[in-house]
Amino acid sequence: MTLNIGWIGCGRHATQMLMPQLGRNDLRVAAVCDVNAEAASRAAWQYGAEAVYSDYRDLIAHKGLDAIGMAVGPDLHHAASIEALKRGLPVFLEKPPAKSAAAAAEIAAASEHFGKPVLVGFMKRYSTGNRIAGNYLKGGDFGDVLGISGTYMTAPTYFAGEVDYTGFYLHHCVHYMDLIPWLAGADFADLALRKNEPKPGHLLFHLNFECSNGVIGTVIMGTVQSRGTPMEFLQIMGDHVRLEVDNVINVACYRDPPFKADDPAATLSSSADTLSWTPNFTAAANEDHKGYNALIADVAAALKGDSSSAPDIKDGVRAMTNLERMISLI
Template sequence: MTRRVVWVGCGRHAEQMLLPQLSRHDIELVGVCDINPEAAKVVARRYGVQHVTTDYNELLALPNIDVVGMAAGPAQHRDISIAALQRNINVFMEKPCGASAADAEAIQAAAHAAGKIVAVGFMKRYSTANRMAYNVVKSPEFGRVAAFFGEYMTAPTYFTGNVDYTGFYLHHCVHYMDLVRYYVAPVTSVTVFRNEIEAGKQVLHVHFGFENGAIGTVVMGTLQSRGTPVERIQVMGDQRRVEVNGVIEVNYFRNPPFKADDPAASLSDGVDTLSWKPNFTAAANEDFKGYNALFGAFFAALDGQASDLPTIDDGVRAMHVLEAVVRGIQNPGKTITLAAR
């Protein structure tokens, strides 16, 4: 079934990351919008779109629209998604789902009232390497998760002159507020330690408590060049752990015997390490960032198929965890307890 889609926000992220992956699916892009008319015109030319505007309400008024997609800003995501839901239009929004948990809850209420789907762009669930690691962690062989460790760094590129970390929290950190719950369990507490070496350059160690008794730490900050690898994940169980380096390499460590004293030692199925890297030389579109699979899950959900699509319900949970982290930053070393969700 071909879906009629309109899109709001034609900046670099949408142009280079989102729309090329969206176009791989059975959609008709019938309208685009941006407050910068030239940016909208560029996207319209590229995809043969006839309706170009700077007012998203014009897109929502077009006939027979199935989906509005957006990559705009926190407040815009709240307002546009609620307006779309009031017209019974499904929504795909890049994260964040508003500027606050209250914004996310307003979108959630509108989605439930309309009976429509709001997908949130937590694409890290769908990175090929992350998905492989997730499937390992959720397998009976892996057993109960005991600990999570992550690093997710960036450079101080969110700031020009006036240092305000809000963009860093909403656009960067929020990814891991969803990912830790996805891999482990609902978050029950956070404790934050912070080191700001100068304005705009900080590092956070965020410690998580989980509903299943697991513990976790995620290191996030604005101290590293984006020209270097800045992300890795480790999930640990009993005598097992799985690691993802830079979203493109998976290592699954199990419980091998020592090899040194065994002259017949070899590589043994079932105990030795399994490793995977993508083959970028193949004539295939590796979905290492996960956007294509995320859109696939969205359209599958619209068709009524079972899916682990991150929805506005997940967005609300992630925003509550993020707000707990921000409170923890303001109260370093103090444990912030979260209500069950």
């Protein structure tokens, strides 16, 4: 079944990361909207939209739409999603869903009131390595998660001109406010934070946490690294087993093998030695390791009323609540 979707926001992120996945998942771009007329016209040509708008309200009123998608600012996410819900249209929002937890909760209330889903673009759950790790945890062989440590950095140039770090918090840090509880299987219960800020715009902090199920850990985030180098690493600790995800594409599961150096008969054991996976970038395959296509596949299922594990606005409220708790400690 193909759905007609109206899309709000035709910037680089939308047109290069999100919109290419729509047609792959039977979502036809029927209309687009952007205050930048050139960007909107270019997106309409690229994705075959029949109508172009500069006002999101006009797009939402476009006849024949089955759903609304958007990748704009958090204030417009809030206003446009509630307007779409009032018209009976389900919604996909890029993260963050709103500027505050309270505003995200208003979207959640509207979603429940009008009986239409709102899905949120937490694609870190779908990045190849994270998805493999998540599936392995759910499979039962890993056992209980005891601790999680993660590093997720960016550079000061990415948020130039925002030395209050608002953009950094909303567009970067919010990812791990969703991902870590998802991997842990429970929300944050206790948080503590230490920071180092050598100069304005340059921030490094360590966020220590304990989840409500006892999982402990540390998340390291900041704006003091180059975006030209790998900046993301996860380690999930169990009892004599750990999962490591490097740069969202390399996965290793370290188990409990015997020492081999003094064993002349030593070999490799499928039940004890390290399991590892890394993608083959020379393969002629359209692989999406950041996770956008896998996310939109689940979003499309939810928009069609099918069973789906896509993150929804309740996840968005939780992530924004966690983010505000974190910011209060900085």
